[in-house]
Amino acid sequence: MWEVLNMIGTIAFALSGVNVALEERYDLMGVYILGFITAFGGGAVRNILIGVPVSELWAQGTLFTIAFIVMTIAFIFPRMLKWTLLRRGVFFDAIGLGAFSVQGALYAQSMGLPLSASIAAAALTGTGGGMIRDVLAGRKPLFLQKEIYIAWTLIPGLTVGLGWLTGPVEVLLIVAAVVTLRLCSVYYGWSLPRRFQH
Amino acid sequence: MWEVLNMIGTIAFALSGVNVALEERYDLMGVYILGFITAFGGGAVRNILIGVPVSELWAQGTLFTIAFIVMTIAFIFPRMLKWTLLRRGVFFDAIGLGAFSVQGALYAQSMGLPLSASIAAAALTGTGGGMIRDVLAGRKPLFLQKEIYIAWTLIPGLTVGLGWLTGPVEVLLIVAAVVTLRLCSVYYGWSLPRRFQH
Amino acid sequence: MWEVLNMIGTIAFALSGVNVALEERYDLMGVYILGFITAFGGGAVRNILIGVPVSELWAQGTLFTIAFIVMTIAFIFPRMLKWTLLRRGVFFDAIGLGAFSVQGALYAQSMGLPLSASIAAAALTGTGGGMIRDVLAGRKPLFLQKEIYIAWTLIPGLTVGLGWLTGPVEVLLIVAAVVTLRLCSVYYGWSLPRRFQH
Numbered sequence: 217m218w219e220v221l222n223m224i225g226t227i228a229f230a231l232s233g234v235n236v237a238l239e240e241r242y243d244l245m246g247v248y249i250l251g252f253i254t255a256f257g258g259g260a261v262r263n264i265l266i267g268v269p270v271s272e273l274w275a276q277g278t279l280f281t282i283a284f285i286v287m288t289i290a291f292i293f294p295r296m297l298k299w300t301l302l303r304r305g306v307f308f309d310a311i312g313l314g315a316f317s318v319q320g321a322l323y324a325q326s327m328g329l330p331l332s333a334s335i336a337a338a339a340l341t342g343t344g345g346g347m348i349r350d351v352l353a354g355r356k357p358l359f360l361q362k363e364i365y366i367a368w369t370l371i372p373g374l375t376v377g378l379g380w381l382t383g384p385v386e387v388l389l390i391v392a393a394v395v396t397l398r399l400c401s402v403y404y405g406w407s408l409p410r411r412f413q414h
Numbered sequence: 415m416w417e418v419l420n421m422i423g424t425i426a427f428a429l430s431g432v433n434v435a436l437e438e439r440y441d442l443m444g445v446y447i448l449g450f451i452t453a454f455g456g457g458a459v460r461n462i463l464i465g466v467p468v469s470e471l472w473a474q475g476t477l478f479t480i481a482f483i484v485m486t487i488a489f490i491f492p493r494m495l496k497w498t499l500l501r502r503g504v505f506f507d508a509i510g511l512g513a514f515s516v517q518g519a520l521y522a523q524s525m526g527l528p529l530s531a532s533i534a535a536a537a538l539t540g541t542g543g544g545m546i547r548d549v550l551a552g553r554k555p556l557f558l559q560k561e562i563y564i565a566w567t568l569i570p571g572l573t574v575g576l577g578w579l580t581g582p583v584e585v586l587l588i589v590a591a592v593v594t595l596r597l598c599s600v601y602y603g604w605s606l607p608r609r610f611q612h
Numbered sequence: 613m614w615e616v617l618n619m620i621g622t623i624a625f626a627l628s629g630v631n632v633a634l635e636e637r638y639d640l641m642g643v644y645i646l647g648f649i650t651a652f653g654g655g656a657v658r659n660i661l662i663g664v665p666v667s668e669l670w671a672q673g674t675l676f677t678i679a680f681i682v683m684t685i686a687f688i689f690p691r692m693l694k695w696t697l698l699r700r701g702v703f704f705d706a707i708g709l710g711a712f713s714v715q716g717a718l719y720a721q722s723m724g725l726p727l728s729a730s731i732a733a734a735a736l737t738g739t740g741g742g743m744i745r746d747v748l749a750g751r752k753p754l755f756l757q758k759e760i761y762i763a764w765t766l767i768p769g770l771t772v773g774l775g776w777l778t779g780p781v782e783v784l785l786i787v788a789a790v791v792t793l794r795l796c797s798v799y800y801g802w803s804l805p806r807r808f809q810h
Contacts, residue, residue: 243804245763249735260661265458267468270663274729333472339447347550352743354752356552367443408441463656465666531670537645545748554750565641606639 223282225315228308229345230255230283234290236353244291250349251287252280258316258344262337266324306402309346314394317342317369318387321376334377338369363401364408368394421480423513426506427543428453428481432488438551442489448547449485450478456514456542460535464522504600507544512592515540515567516585519574532575536567561599562606566592619678621711624704625741626651626679630686636749640687646745647683648676654712654740658733662720703795705742710790713738713765714783717772730773734765759797760804764790 233254237247260273320341324333343366350357372390375381381390400406431452435445458471518539522531541564548555570588573579579588598604629650633643656669716737720729739762746753768786771777777786796802 241806243760243806245760245804246806249762264462264660265468265471270661271725273661274725277726277728280728329469329472330475332475332478351549351747352753357550364441364443366447408443410439410441410444462660463666463669527667527670528673530673530676549747555748562639562641564645606641608637608639608642 222315222319223279224308225312225319226255226279226283227286228312229258229316230287231290232309232312232346233349234287236349236355238291238294240353247291248284248287250353252283253352254345254349255279255283256345257348258341258346259320261344261348262320262323262340265340266327266329266333266337268323268327306399310395310398310402313342313365313368313398314372314391317394318372318376318391320369321372322381322387325376325379331374331377335370335373338373338376339366342366342369364406365398365401367408368397368401371397420513420517421477422506423510423517424453424477424481425484426510427456427514428485429488430507430510430544431547432485434547434551434553436489436492445489446482446485448551449488450481451550452543452547453477453481454543455546456539456544457518459542459546460518460521460538463538464525464527464531464535466521466525504597508593508596508600511540511563511566511596512570512589515592516570516574516589518567519570520579520585523574523577529572529575533568533571536571536574537564540564540567562604563596563599565606566595566599569595618711618715619675620704621708621715622651622675622679623682624708625654625712626683627686628705628708628742629745630683632745632749632751634687634690643687644680644683646749648679649748650741650745651675651679652741653744654737654742655716657740657744658716658719658736661736662723662725662729662733664719664723706791706794706798709738709761709764709794710787713790714768714772714787716765717768718777718783721772721775727770727773731766731769734769734772735762738762738765760802761794761797763804764793764797767793 230251233251234247236254237250240246242250256273256276256279262268263270263273317338320337320339321334323341324337327333329337347357371394372381375390381387428449431449432445434452435448438444440448454471454474454477460466461468461471515536518535518537519532521539522535525531527535545555569592570579573584573588579585626647629647630643632650633646636642638646652669652672652675658664659666659669713734716733716735717730719737720733723729725733743753767790768777771786777783
C-alpha cells in the first residue's frame with residue numbers, strides 16, 4: 217500500500233512539474249528537470265534537514281524510471297495531461313500532498329526526532345517540491361496564497377509526531393483525510409484568516 | 415548572555431518574516447511559515463554547509479515555542495508589530511544580524527574549519543533567513559542592494575575566524591559593533607562603492 | 613590537468629556572477645557574493661546531495677583566494693571583464709560547464725552511487741551555481757529556456773555513470789565535447805523541441 221501511495225505521489229508531482237514547464241514554454245530538457253525537481257525535491261530537502269543519509273535518495277531507481285516514462289508520455293500527448301489533471305491539476309496534487317506529507321512525518325518520527333521535526337518534515341515533503349518548482353519557474357510560490365494547502369500537513373505532522381499513528385489503516389485514513397480536506401478547500405474556497413496592513 | 419542574544423535574534427527575525435508576510439497579504443499559515451523560515455532558515459543553511467549534525471536543528475524546542483507565541487501575538491496585534499519594529503524593522507533586525515553572525519562564526523570555528531568557513535557562516539547565519547524569505551516572497555533579496563548590510567558580517571567572520579575572540583566580553587563587543595554599524599548604515603545611508611555598466 | 617580545468621571553471625563562473633551583479637547594479641559586496649555563489653554554489657549543492665563530507669568544501673582555500681583576486685580585478689576594470697567574456701560570457705561559461713559537469717559526475721561515481729546520481733551531479737555542478745545566481749538576482753533561470761545548455765551535461769553524466777571513462781585523455785575529450793557542443797548551440801541556435809499549450 218505504501219509503495220503505491222509513494223508512486224502515485226511521485227507521478228502526480230512529476231506531472232504537475234511538466235504542466236508548469238509546458239505553460240512556461242520550456243524545452244524538452246526543462247520539462248524533465250522541472251518534473252524531477254517537483255517529484256523528488258521535497259523529499260531531498262526533507263532528507264537533508266532531518267539527517268537521512270543522502271544515499272537513500274539515489275536508491276529510488278525504479279521511481280526515477282517511472283517518473284521519466286510518465287513525463288515522456290505527458291510531453292508527447294499534452295492533451296492527455298490536461299485531461300488527467302482535471303481542474304488546475306488539483307486532484308492528483310492532493311493525493312501527492314496526502315501521501316508525501318504522511319511519509320515525511322513517518323520518516324522524521326522513525327529517526328527519533330521531536331514533534332517539531334515531524335511537522336516540518338510533513339510540510340516540506342508535501343509542498344517542498346512544488347515550492348522549488350515555483351521559485352525556479354519565477355512564480356510566487358502558490359502554497360503561500362491559495363486556498364488552505366500547507367496547513368493540512370499539520371494533521372499528519374501532529375498525529376504522527378505525537379505517536380498516535382500505529383497501524384497501516386490509520387495511515388491510510390490520515391492520507392484520505394488530507395486529500396479530502398485539500399479537495400474541499402479548493403472546491404468550496406476555504407481559506408485561513410488573514411490580516412491587511414493599511 | 416549567549417542564550418539571551420540568540421533568543422532576541424530569533425524573535426527579531428521571526429517578526430521580520432511576519433512583517434513581510436503581512437505586507438504580501440499571506441494567510442495565517444503563510445505568516446507562521448515565513449516567520450519560522452526567516453528565524454531558523456539561516457541557521458539551517460549554515461549547519462548544512464559547515465557540517466553540524468542536523469539533529470541540533472531540532473533540539474531548539476524552546477526557541478520554536480517562543481517564536482510561535484511571538485508570531486501569534488504579532489498576527490493578533492499587528493499594530494504592536496509596527497510599533498516594535500520602528501522604521502522598516504531596522505532595530506531588531508540589526509540585533510539579529512549581530513547576534514546571529516557572531517554565533518555562526520563561533521560555530522564554524524568550533525568545528526575546526528578554516529577562515530573562509532567562518533566568514534561564510536557569519537554571513538549565512540546573519541542574512542540567510544532573510545534571503546530565503548525574500549526569494550519565497552518573490553522579492554529581490556534586499557541584502558544585495560541596500561545600505562551596507564552583509565558586509566558587516568565580515569567583522570565577526572574575520573575576528574572569530576582568525577581566533578581573536580576569546581572571552582564573552584569581546585563577543586559582546588563585536589555584537590554591539592555590528593549592531594551599531596548596521597544602524598549607522600541605515601540612518602546615514604552608508605553604502606559601498608558600485609559600478610555601472612553602460 | 614584536472615586542477616587547471618577546475619581553476620578555469622571557477623574563474624569563469626566567478627566572472628559570470630560578477631557580470632550579473634554589475635548588470636543588476638549591486639554594490640561591491642553584492643559583486644563578491646554573487647561571484648562566490650556562482651563559482652562554488654553548484655559544487656556545494658552537489659556535495660550535499662551526493663553526501664560528500666562538507667569539510668571538503670572548505671578545503672578549497674586556494675580557489676577562494678584566486679576567485680577573490682579575479683573578482684577584485686573585474687570590479688576595478690569592468691571593461692576587461694566584458695572583453696574577456698566575449699559575447700554574453702559564452703566562452704568561459706562553456707568551459708566551466710564542461711569542466712564542472714565532468715568533475716561532478718566523477719565525484720558521484722567515486723562515491724559508488726548509481727547512474728542517476730552521476731547524471732544529477734553532472735547537471736548540478738555544471739549549472740547549479742548559475743541557477744542560484746539567477747534566483748537570487750531575481751531572474752528566471754536562463755538554463756531552462758536558452759539554447760541547449762543543461763542537456764549537454766547528460767554526456768558526462770552518462771559516460772561517467774556507466775563507467776566508460778577510465779583515463780585522463782578520455783576525460784579531456786568529454787570536456788572538449790561539452791564545450792564545443794555548448795558553443796555550437798549558441799552560435800547556431802540549436803534548441804530542443806518544445807510544446808506550446810493553447
